[in-house]
Amino acid sequence: MMRIIYCALLAFILHQALGDEYNLFGDAGQAYSVEVNIGHPPQKFYLLVDTGSTTLAVASHARQGGKSYFKANQSSSIQDSHKQVQAKYSQGMWIGQLATDFVQFPSLANVPAVRSNLALITESHKFFMNGSGWQGLLGLAYLPVGAWGENVVVDSWMDSVDRSLAVPKSFQLKLCGVKSTTNATHYGSFQMIDDQNPNRNSNRSYRTPVLRKRWYEVGVISVRALTDLVPINASLNNTNETIVEVKDFNDEMCLKLNEEKSIVDSGTTNIRLPEIVFGEIVGEIRNAARMTNVLISDEFWYHGEAGCWPEPQMWSLPSIAIDLLSADANDQYFTLEIPAQNYMRVVTASTEVGAISEFCYKLGLEAGSETVLGYTAMEGLEVLFNRSAGWIGWQTSNCGSNARITGPYNASKSLVDTCQLRRPVSETAVSIKAAQWALCGVSIIAGGVLVYLLAPCVKALCKKPIRTQQISLSQTALFEQES
Template identity: 65%
Template sequence: MFTIRLCYFFLLFILNKSCCEEYNLYGEAGQAYALGINVGRPEQKLSVLVDTGSTTLAIASYARKDSNKYFRTENSTTIYNSGKEVRAKYSQGTWVGQLASDIVRFPSLKLIPEVRCDIALITKSHKFFMNGSGWQGLLGLAYLPVGAWGENVVVGSWLDSVEKVLNKPMSFKLKLCGVESLTNATHYGKFEMLDDSMASTSSDTMFRTPILRKRWYEVGVLSIRMSNHTNKSLNASLKSFDNNLTMDDTDNHYRDTCIKLNKEKSIVDSGTTNIRLPDSIFREVVNELRSAAQSSNILILDEFWYHGEAACWPEPQEWSLPSIAIDLLSTDADNQYFTLEIPPQNFMRVITAHNNSGESGSVSEYCYKLGLEAGGNETVLGYTAMEGLQVLFNRSAGWIGWLPSDCGPKARITGPHNFSMSLSLLCQLIKPVPDVAVSIKAAQWTLCAISIIAAAVLVYLLAPCIKMFFVRPLPRSQQISLSQAALVEQEAT
């Protein structure tokens, strides 16, 4: 009997291991998603944010007021510190540090070997680390041009080091699941690395958007609106423009919105919490959300909608607000797009969830913040737009794939939707911004031109010396006698 029970236990254990997915991303409310990392020899265990909005692996190397956990450089026998200063500036916060290299390993990435790579050792920061944050740095996953900088310093990325060791390009996938429940503000997810060949042969249910410029992950955001909005959809609103007819005010508004969304840049950034919109579009979307809340008899102060203040209730909220629709340019054709439908569970973000029992009875408080914010002229799809989805980043092929997920909020993807003219042209997505290779070539030509000019100036300055070297001088005695005779004659007169 005991043997049967033991076999039954092991069977349940094996089934549990095979059926339950292992998640390696965790985070507290508003702190993005962190991944465990081991650095140096002996290994020091830390946590870093997974950030597609930057490139550098940066780790704190000093104790902060709110945390005494950091990378202790004096304890690593494999570290090489160049002593060169590097720095970085983000939309929120800055840091200064030193460029070093050491052995790096991510325990949850079983198929990725440990590598020696560049690390920015943060020695001073301002508004970078959040109070009580459970992470000590960030893992930048973008392209090299948006890495940390310094004088005569190029800071390599962890991804580039991995690709060099494996001798092949790699993709990565983020599966962000959001909070565990209505009563828990901790969120979780999964980060995994894929061979580019595997990424390219992924499921047919994937929708792909092109990376327009390989700096950040810049994409073409065509429209952001309420999904049950009574106005025209993107396809309908641009129909008259497509047929070369006279556009009315509504049509002009949608085209202008498309241009505004991409005026500065539109990026996919897992290191940013909210969906950040150009100021005028932010006000427009929030006004519609506020009206929908009022129609549903949900009373929320304007400070919540427009100023980022929290709103709290004694019970967790089941939101009945409409979803937000985000239209993205498709890689399949320049006249195609697909739509991400982001449910209210994403952008009505729970930040605290308390249910405490004391002598005075039960005290409950569930606080929420709006997952939208004004961003000046830029558009940023933070992790609020990614939760409930799987997002695959194929760096070498230059596209981002979006798939439905089996965890998190019930986000949807619809499409593809066809349009009979170029959306890149309509939304002015084709900008005269040089790619990395073009920039390098331009810099080489500039350096060549400067070298030619410098050589010409040098030849001009040295011309008298060169002339004296090649012109045969007169006999020394004749030179002296002639000059003396002329001087005497001049004095005599």
């Protein structure tokens, strides 16, 4: 209960101090959450904003460390499907019941309350963090990575909004990070965008294509530590449109980064990199740290342990450069420059009167089998997700760290070919086709059995060609609609 009171108080303070623009907040390491109302009468919760999954899911039972949960029997508008669904993540999983109810976000004035699929979580494992300020998840990715169950398709809240407004909507995340070095609470903005409206941010926008509409899968060309003060042939002016020829390129790294997949995931904290790339970058940053007067242990760099000091740290370490494939040309890319303020994450900032001050940090990089640009790579930037057109736009922001974007740059060859980013047929299309052919086969078998059992009526039916034509046209229309 104290956690919920704290979240409500924090949201009120942020609203008063920062204005209507900011509607996201979160404790250290817990991503960003937004306030939501579910059901009639509305029940208020906080959902983690997650571009790495699809389903809207909310706790529906009391759990250790969190007493707030959705009470389905108190909503007059709930519709229970009586079907079980589940979802697994890189860390944690849950099982729940699929239902629909009205969902409304008070801070999104341009989006009405819509009836949406939601999963009522009945049991979970390593999903809810102890003392987390959120009670569920708002998935914003595409349908193929939604929750699953037997003979059930779980639509997303975004799909429900598109149907309700009869026009596809984009959304934008402006993640600001912590307000100061003495406060571990971070804040930001989640907004739904009409594609026809002009962009209020005058800074230059850079677009990267979504390679496959499952997660927000992008082409990460390279990740490196900027040990030099100025990137290779780079212009520091975000409005500079000069394209520079860059001849040298690390083909091996590009292949490694995209070997499994590379995704943009606001529900993940760190920047996750393949082991070999992680080792190279951390080695360079660690060497740079040795030149400073701050003593940092190996456990901090390689084992995810926190480093604590009695004073807040002003890090003078290299920025991390993340090169992304440009949507404008196959041989073009641009660079996100992520400062040390982002990846040296504040996890504790204790300045209580009468107590010893302690400021603890964790490294915002980790090793894994795939490449994930977590919110550590997004803070200090405005990131626009255009789901229907299939691209992500990046701009520098007026809040947060001094993150920069440079480019675009030309490579000496096609990055799509060199990094093997082509996908001949999307997995979504393949699965839909397979389902369609399976359904067609089942229909033919069932039709044959039916004709055999109703043999006396077959002759009569054959004398009605119009009825046969209507059935055939109906099956064709269904096939085209699902395609």
